[in-house]
Amino acid sequence: MFDFRIEARVGAARAGTLSLPHGVVTTPAFMPVGTHAVVRGLHPEDVRRAGAQIILANTYHLHLRPGEDVVRDMGGLHRFTTWERPMLTDSGGFQVFSLEGLRRISEDGVEFTSHVDGSVRFLTPERATEIQWDLGADVAMAFDHVVPGQATYDVARDGMERTLRWLARCRRRHAALAATSPRSFPLSPALSQTLWPIVQGGTHLDLRRESVEGTLGLGPWTGIAIGGLSVGEAKPVMHEVLDALEPILPPAMPRYLMGVGFPPDLLQGIARGIDLFDCVAATRNGRHGTAWLPTGRVNVRSAALKGSRDPLDPECDCDTCTTFPRGYLRHLFVVEDILGLRLIALHNVRFLLRLGEQARAHILDGSFDRWSRDWLDRYSRSRGVL
RNA sequence: GGUGGGGUGGCCGAGUGGCUAAUGGCAGCAGACUGUAAAUCUGCCGGGCUCUGCCCUACGUAGGUUCGAAUCCUACCCCCACCA
Numbered sequence: 001m002f003d004f005r006i007e008a009r010v011g012a013a014r015a016g017t018l019s020l021p022h023g024v025v026t027t028p029a030f031m032p033v034g035t036h037a038v039v040r041g042l043h044p045e046d047v048r049r050a051g052a053q054i055i056l057a058n059t060y061h062l063h064l065r066p067g068e069d070v071v072r073d074m075g076g077l078h079r080f081t082t083w084e085r086p087m088l089t090d091s092g093g094f095q096v097f098s099l100e101g102l103r104r105i106s107e108d109g110v111e112f113t114s115h116v117d118g119s120v121r122f123l124t125p126e127r128a129t130e131i132q133w134d135l136g137a138d139v140a141m142a143f144d145h146v147v148p149g150q151a152t153y154d155v156a157r158d159g160m161e162r163t164l165r166w167l168a169r170c171r172r173r174h175a176a177l178a179a180t181s182p183r184s185f186p187l188s189p190a191l192s193q194t195l196w197p198i199v200q201g202g203t204h205l206d207l208r209r210e211s212v213e214g215t216l217g218l219g220p221w222t223g224i225a226i227g228g229l230s231v232g233e234a235k236p237v238m239h240e241v242l243d244a245l246e247p248i249l250p251p252a253m254p255r256y257l258m259g260v261g262f263p264p265d266l267l268q269g270i271a272r273g274i275d276l277f278d279c280v281a282a283t284r285n286g287r288h289g290t291a292w293l294p295t296g297r298v299n300v301r302s303a304a305l306k307g308s309r310d311p312l313d314p315e316c317d318c319d320t321c322t323t324f325p326r327g328y329l330r331h332l333f334v335v336e337d338i339l340g341l342r343l344i345a346l347h348n349v350r351f352l353l354r355l356g357e358q359a360r361a362h363i364l365d366g367s368f369d370r371w372s373r374d375w376l377d378r379y380s381r382s383r384g385v386l
Numbered sequence: 387g388g389u390g391g392g393g394u395g396g397c398c399g400a401g402u403g404g405c406u407a408a409u410g411g412c413a414g415c416a417g418a419c420u421g422u423a424a425a426u427c428u429g430c431c432g433g434g435c436u437c438u439g440c441c442c443u444a445c446g447u448a449g450g451u452u453c454g455a456a457u458c459c460u461a462c463c464c465c466c467a468c469c470a
Contacts, residue, residue: 035422056421094421102423115423141421198421230420259421280422287425288418303415343423 002222012273060092068134076136093144125169148231287346303346305330318350354381
């Protein structure tokens with residue numbers, strides 16, 4: 001359980017297989033985000049058919065609604081959602097960043113003023129770990145302190161060091177839960193959930209290195225995440241951080257780049273040794289009418305699609321592209337029917353999942369570099385061309 | 387036929403002497419979105435140009451008052467309501 005095997009490499013890029021209690025995840029892989037225990041707008045069957053092997057859910061949001069006790073009493077996230085494949089829960093650490101203004105950080109934890117009803121919720125590393133234990137995903141994430149991409153050295157150091165101190169507390173609590181509270185719903189009681197740490201340090205390379213050292217010192221771990229990227233810093237800066245991390249991350253462990261990304265980010269991350277990604281962009285952009293194509297992104301509402309009988313993406317095998325003409329998809333957005341939101345979100349999710357599948361295949365046959373270069377070139381060169 | 391109300395940019399609808407090419411909303415067009423406070427948000431939206439500005443044309447039509455009118459006056463046309 002929680003075994004990760006690397007089958008092939010091309011440079012830093014790896015193709016691997018991650019075993020989790022609810023199934024196997026072949027990497028590199030994109031993980032669709034289901035914050036509220038639903039990949040927003042999509043039926044679980046949509047997500048399965050799109051080829052998702054693992055999806056996320058969110059600690060903070062599920063704590064607010066419906067409450068982790070409700071999910072636990074219904075048999076955990078898998079039964080609650082009917083999603084039988086692996087799941088991962090984010091710890092609420094990202095909400096420390098995204099809900100800035102509604103929270104106050106102290107050494108003990110973070111006090112949130114609920115955006116739902118104004119109630120005050122105090123999330124500590126221990127609480128975030130307990131909530132995730134009740135939610136019952138295959139992978140729980142450490143409660144971290146995310147700072148903005150523009151954070152100064154001192155602010156980034158503060159967040160990084162706090163993340164390490166909190167990591168020790170998450171680990172201790174997680175071990176205690178695993179030892180003393182066997183659950184009825186997990187497949188394999190003692191090893192039913194693993195906890196992954198998150199490397200922080202902003203855009204400062206020495207802080208990132210220090211974060212890795214500190215994190216590994218608190219191990220062992222079955223996986224490791226890189227957080228605090230794609231939060232406002234420039235793209236080359238993100239690449240610089242990934243390049244600096246790649247040689248010092250343990251090669252045998254799956255590496256998860258949190259919150260990334262757009263299609264090019266996947267390939268650029270894979271080339272730098274990343275195995276797992278998650279991002280809301282596929283579903284959110286889809287709902288907002290931006291579809292990803294091999295030739296770049298396109299606005300589905302665009303008058304250019306009016307009356308077109310062509311598929312949205314002729315190269316795509318998703319249900320949307322194999323069923324509907326793009327002129328109809330545009331119509332759905334124009335008349336604001338919810339089916340449009342679902343269909344474009346579905347396409348984008350499939351697009352990203354397939355990108356991961358293709359990258360894997362090209363790593364396995366050794367052609368990743370060339371293929372990736374051509375893919376990126378085509379995507380950026382002909383942006384939005386139909 | 388009489389009385390009253392009203393005719394504003396593609397549509398709805400503010401504005402009742404200068405700050406008005408004219409508030410808003412809709413429609414239209416374009417853009418943004420990266421561990422989800424997002425089916426959201428932003429910009430453009432009479433025409434033209436040598437485009438940080440300038441020039442046309444515009445508030446039913448035609449005149450008039452005024453330094454200046456979508457706003458005041460007169461006539462006419464049309465719409466609505468009520469009364470005959």
